[in-house]
Amino acid sequence: MRTIRIHDTASGELQELRPRVPGAVGIYACGPTVYNRIHVGNARPFVVFALFKRFLVHEGYAVTLVANLTDVNDKIYAAATRQGVASTALAEEMGAHYRADTDRLQLGRPDLEPLATTSMPAIVALIEDLIARDAAYVAEGDVYFRVRADTRYGSLSRRDVDRMDQGEGDDPVGLRLKQDPLDFALWKATKPGEDTAWDTPWGRGRPGWHIECSAMAEEALGVGFEIHGGGNDLVFPHHENEAAQTRCARDAELAALWMHTGMIELRGAKMSKSVGNITPLHEALDEIGRDALVLLFASSHYRQPLNWADDSIAQARAGVRRLREIGRVLEPGPSPDDLQGESDAFFAALADDFNTARALGHLWSWVREANRRTAAGETVGDDRLREMLAVLALDGLLDPATEDGPDDRALALLRERGAARAAKDWARADEIRDALAADGWTVRDGASGAELVRTEG
């Protein structure tokens, strides 16, 4: 179990991971609002936190990863109204898409995936506590959080409350009801056209965006849990508000450490639904496959922006091919001891702010040396490489594809080519190789004879 340090947004510094209970780590990562299909930008935190959990488990921690879905919200109402469907039906449909799309990443599910709509008792109870402590107030069925009740408001995103110039600006009703423009809604009274609402002591309505996460995170992990995460576009206001709510209701910090992922960019601009420059996750999976997508995400540091470009994608695919290649030449079993420096460095890099990019550098060095040795006729065991790749959920690349071995026609052609080569009929041999290539087979001539390998894009 290595010492693990993670960049904490609140302090701006690397913080050592110090679990409340030694060996147990709770992570809450904000998931998407389900009003349409998710895009690759939404997928980055899903992948990063899934891989980070794998690393923590590798290090011997018991990890509880919680990733919520926001299934009641203005955008869902608006989209459902446009499509003429019930908002609950839309949220259920898109929630199912979200699960199916992320399942295709083959990273498992988070341990808990709470929904706002099924967490109402906890949400309402938390709001009641805030009202009782005068950190929130009711106004015509709405409930607002009193931002200035939290003396530390702004500490997460390093903003000065007195320099913030407005609140939820363009909502005239909110502006009228708020005692301070900075205040934000914990609860919104039900409005005409909204088809879901819950009863509370202050009236019928539905939760604001931020309160659900404070309530669900606490319900799942308690307060002061180890890591709260999400995309860095959530730092303000979402996470700032979550932190403020829990501070005021519990006199405790919601999370010990805040871990934020960088944005995916398309031609220098953040990929986002509102800009419209999005690549849906399911299309990306269709085009480049989960292996290349996971490797692409791992090839840059999680806090850096990630460039969604053809060159980057092509490079990830090349990396996948290279890993499949080495899987063909390694043997099951222990790896050479003198290569352990690279695998140790790989895990040390992950322990240092989960630096997957640096870790991959060491992994590739391991691969190059292993190739060098197998080319020299040595037998190299795959244990260590498998262990490294398992943390990145890419160890499957070392296993031969079982479902599509060469068919009889291909094998017959290969035999015919062997005969042609034995007769030094190179023209015929090359003709057959071209025919095999047309069927998607690459011929590999080696010391132990020729073999057929699936040609990969």
Add this chain to the structure above:
RNA sequence: GGCACCGUGGCGGAGUGGCUACGCAGCGGCCUGCAAAGCCGUGUACACCGGUUCGAUUCCGGUCGGUGCCUCCA
């Protein structure tokens, strides 16, 4: 305007007060009948200007350029 961050070789992308990141692509070579795969070799990269220092891509200041957030956002 405020806050946060970035500018590294053709491209992607780590990192460091002096010593090879790594990968992709290219070029040369080894291997091969020719290939494929793999291996070897190959690029005086650190936006610009000052400062600190024996020495700065790395620290400090400034300039220029870019990105994110500033109550829809992962």
